[in-house]
Amino acid sequence: MTATPSSASAALPDFMRRDRAWHPPAFAPGYKTTVLRSPKCALLSLDQGPGEKTGPVFQASMLHELDNDLVSNYAAATGSKGLAIGERIIVHGRVTDECGRPVPRTLLEVWQANAGGRYRHKKDTYLAPLDPNFGGCGRTMTDENGRYFFRTVKPGAYPWPNHGSDWRPAHIHFSVFGEAFAQRLISQLYFEGDPLIPLCPIVNTIKDAAAIERLVAKLDMGEQRPFDALVYRFDIVLRGRQQTFFENKREGM
Amino acid sequence: MPVEYLKETPSQTAGPYVHIGTLPSHAGLPVRQNETLNVVEAPGEKIVVEGIVLDGSGAPVKDAMLELYQANAKGEVGDATIWARAGAVFETGEWRFDTIRPGALEWRGGKMQAPHLTLLIFARGINIHLHTRMYFPEDEAAQASDPALNRIEQIHRRRTLVAEKVKDGHYRFVIRLQGDQETVFFDM
Numbered sequence: 001m002t003a004t005p006s007s008a009s010a011a012l013p014d015f016m017r018r019d020r021a022w023h024p025p026a027f028a029p030g031y032k033t034t035v036l037r038s039p040k041c042a043l044l045s046l047d048q049g050p051g052e053k054t055g056p057v058f059q060a061s062m063l064h065e066l067d068n069d070l071v072s073n074y075a076a077a078t079g080s081k082g083l084a085i086g087e088r089i090i091v092h093g094r095v096t097d098e099c100g101r102p103v104p105r106t107l108l109e110v111w112q113a114n115a116g117g118r119y120r121h122k123k124d125t126y127l128a129p130l131d132p133n134f135g136g137c138g139r140t141m142t143d144e145n146g147r148y149f150f151r152t153v154k155p156g157a158y159p160w161p162n163h164g165s166d167w168r169p170a171h172i173h174f175s176v177f178g179e180a181f182a183q184r185l186i187s188q189l190y191f192e193g194d195p196l197i198p199l200c201p202i203v204n205t206i207k208d209a210a211a212i213e214r215l216v217a218k219l220d221m222g223e224q225r226p227f228d229a230l231v232y233r234f235d236i237v238l239r240g241r242q243q244t245f246f247e248n249k250r251e252g253m
Numbered sequence: 254m255p256v257e258y259l260k261e262t263p264s265q266t267a268g269p270y271v272h273i274g275t276l277p278s279h280a281g282l283p284v285r286q287n288e289t290l291n292v293v294e295a296p297g298e299k300i301v302v303e304g305i306v307l308d309g310s311g312a313p314v315k316d317a318m319l320e321l322y323q324a325n326a327k328g329e330v331g332d333a334t335i336w337a338r339a340g341a342v343f344e345t346g347e348w349r350f351d352t353i354r355p356g357a358l359e360w361r362g363g364k365m366q367a368p369h370l371t372l373l374i375f376a377r378g379i380n381i382h383l384h385t386r387m388y389f390p391e392d393e394a395a396q397a398s399d400p401a402l403n404r405i406e407q408i409h410r411r412r413t414l415v416a417e418k419v420k421d422g423h424y425r426f427v428i429r430l431q432g433d434q435e436t437v438f439f440d441m
């Protein structure tokens with residue numbers, strides 16, 4: 001094959017390896033659905049090429065101005081003037097990599113149940129009612145310094161079938177891209193002080209208490225919006241890039 | 254004490270309702286109805302890639318969400334990167350991408366890779382997304398020197414990454430999470 005090397009992307013620095021013992025294992029039988037959905041063979045460890053060290057770039061222009069306001073965006077999109085019911089909160093924080101560098105202009109997507117613990121989804125049949133003014137879908141982009149925020153209502157706890165009726169702590173699902181596909185991450189944010197956190201089989205797929213703590217948003221009273229909204233702080237860390245000590249080193253030297 | 258770095262935020266399952274935030278119209282929300290994230294608009298030969306994710310009992314994973322990342326027709330990423338996203342059909346578990354045939358992408362040290370699609374799989378019961386690749390059945394010669402395929406020690410498992418040709422420009426890729434033909438998943 002004689003294709004011409006296309007770009008400088010092959011020379012991009014590598015990402016540090018993912019610490020798989022820090023993340024939850026694929027097979028975690030306390031969360032029963034993992035039993036048939038976890039690969040049994042070891043993952044194949046491989047260096048990263050340009051296809052792993054680059055990723056999709058999203059433009060801020062694709063965002064609607066209410067995309068980061070779950071209190072009003074569903075009502076506005078469906079022609080209502082209402083607001084979502086529930087405890088008004090703002091979630092804010094920074095996205096950095098493992099070296100502490102901010103991750104600018106990266107897409108953050110969020111989804112959650114309403115204040116009663118019900119998702120607006122074809123497959124959710126929980127008896128708590130839908131809120132006509134809440135969709136539970138939002139997104140935003142970090143700024144130059146990796147900062148982000150969105151406004152929503154605090155989601156309710158909800159039951160799910162696992163060991164009979166288990167209960168999920170209040171949580172917001174989030175998805176973040178970073179600057180390369182190697183940094184791709186989907187996870188969940190919990191709330192400080194929720195007694196359901198230590199009881200949750202999904203939370204407990206994570207073995208290290210310090211890792212669980214990293215998913216708990218902290219009440220930020222200094223940033224509260226008086227007579228309006230409580231504020232939670234939640235920082236996100238993506239894989240870090242190694243430094244390139246020998247940028248011009250050729251293979252074999 | 255070794256140098257300390259921040260630790261990556263740990264993963265959690267995307268859950269059964271991942272579509273609300275990633276493919277809202279698929280979830281049934283009357284918003285962003287015009288989004289067709291599984292269709293790629295880019296110069297090149299149009300191809301269809303359809304498939305299914307099967308669990309360890311052979312049952313379809315009906316709530317899966319997949320992301321596609323690939324080189325453009327000239328084998329470039331970076332600004333030329335192609336990305337797409339598809340949700341499995343809730344009734345059957347079938348998913349589909351309408352994309353273009355990727356060119357051969359560079360590897361490290363000037364080596365080349367065989368044309369391939371990178372796929373990430375998210376679903377309920379998957380605690381951290383699974384990362385695999387789909388290669389094309391026509392590219393046997395290029396695959397013989399592909400750096401990723403060559404790292405798979407069990408030679409028969411390499412086949413799990415090669416799609417089946419349904420007809421010209423139309424491929425089927427079955428991803429098996431467990432079993433005799435378990436798909437190869439990467440940690441890159």
Ligand SMILES: [Fe+2]
Binds near residue numbers: 113173
């Ligand atoms: Fe959830």
